[in-house]
Amino acid sequence: MKNFNMMKKLLALTLGAAMLLAVITGCGKKDTAQEPADDQQQQQEEQQPAEPATLLEQIKAKGKVVVGTEAQYAPYEFKDLDANFAGCDMWLAQQIADSLGVELEVVDMAFGGIIPAVQSGQVDLGIAAFTNTPERAEEIDFSDLYETSAQLLIVKAGNADTYSTKESLVGLKVGAQKGTIQSQLIQSALPESELFELEKYPALALEVQNGNIAGLVVDQAVGEALVATSNGALEVSNFTFTAEEASFGKSVVIAKGNEDLVEAVNEVINKVTADGSYQKAYDEAVELAASLGL
The missing domain is CATH 3.40.190.10 (Periplasmic binding protein-like II)
Structure with missing residues (x-):
């Protein structure tokens, strides 16, 4: 009986030791497995490309x-x-x-x-x-x-000589597209005229044709195109801005x-x-x- 009790105690001690060893081993395995995962995450973060720093880099990164x-x-x-x-x-x-x-x-x-x-x-x-x-x-x-371009005054057909001087435009409305350099040009070169602004040039051209404004100021190429497509309703005035007034690029x-x-x-x-x-x-x-x- 004594031997039997001793065997039970030995068995219990053996099982306890085995369980303790399993817990210790399990904990050790968990820590070992965690370390590579942390290293892998760090490596992934290091391998990620840096955000594009400049606008040029951003343009190239987005591909447009x-x-x-x-x-x-x-x-x-x-x-x-x-x-x-x-x-x-x-x-x-x-x-x-x-x-x-x-x-x-x-x-x-x-x-x-x-x-x-x-x-x-x-x-x-x-x-x-x-x-x-x-x-x-x-x-x-x-x-x-x-590109550089001269500035033209576009007027209603028949008014090329009528509105050919600054004096002839005193007190009259002269048109330009809103927010453009032509608006500034009218204010600086024609200070005694009244600036008239609209968002679009076709609308301004219509105001000139209808006689509501004396003329409009515009880049040479655009002005010539407006005249060419007006069916004879518009023409280029004989008015000339000086190089100092309108030397634009x-x-x-x-x-x-x-x-x-x-x-x-x-x-x-x-x-x-x-x-x-x-x-x-x-x-x-x-x-x-x-x-x-x-």
């Missing part, structure tokens, strides 16, 4: 460049019969996209909203025949110039602090202006716009 424009300003930007974006500015936008190796997305918006959209990041670039001015340069960055609009993107855009602009391809695109856009009656 978003351009804001106002597509009623032929021959620079307009839409063809299939509602596709056309014009020499849109051609330039495509060259920039191709150079960056990304797709082009164009957003049509009111001209006055393009610079705020660039500043807020809604669009990456603004390409809409923007005149490079010191005032605008305080808010955004400009690319190099890709056009640039791409880019948000401040993106020097690498400015440099990339400038490379394209310098190439297409030097090799004559932008001028060719400009001439083709003038022809297309004329054929569409724009």
Whole structure:
């Protein structure tokens, strides 16, 4: 009996020791398994690519460049019969996209909203025949110039000589698209005239035809297109702005602090202006716009 009790005690001790060993071993295995998992998570975090730091890097990462424009300003930007974006500015936008190796997305918006959209990041670039001015340069960055254009006063047919001097326009309404350099030009060069602004040039042209305003100020190419498609209702005034008053050049609009993107855009602009391809695109856009009656 004594031996039997001793055997029971030994058996109990053996089972207890085995259970204790199992618990210790189990705990050890849990810790060992956890360590590689932690290492693996750390390695995954280290291998994750860093977020694109600059706007240029973001454009390349998303695979597209978003351009804001106002597509009623032929021959620079307009839409063809299939509602596709056309014009020499849109051609330039495509060259920039191709150079960056990304797709082009164009957003049509009111001209006055393009610079705020660039500043807020809604669009990456603004390409809409923007005149490079010191005032605008305080808010955004400009690319190099890709085109220069004279400014015309467009008047009702028969008034080319009537409104050919600043004195002849005193007290009269002279139109420009809202938010454009032409509005500023009227205020600075024709201070005794009354500035009249609308959102779109076709509406301004109609105001001139109806005799509601003396004329409208616009880029040469756009003005000539308005005259050509007016069925004889409009003509170019014999009024001339001096070089000091209206020596304008056009640039791409880019948000401040993106020097690498400015440099990339400038490379394209310098190439297409030097090799004559932008001028060719400009001439083709003038022809297309004329054929569409724009």
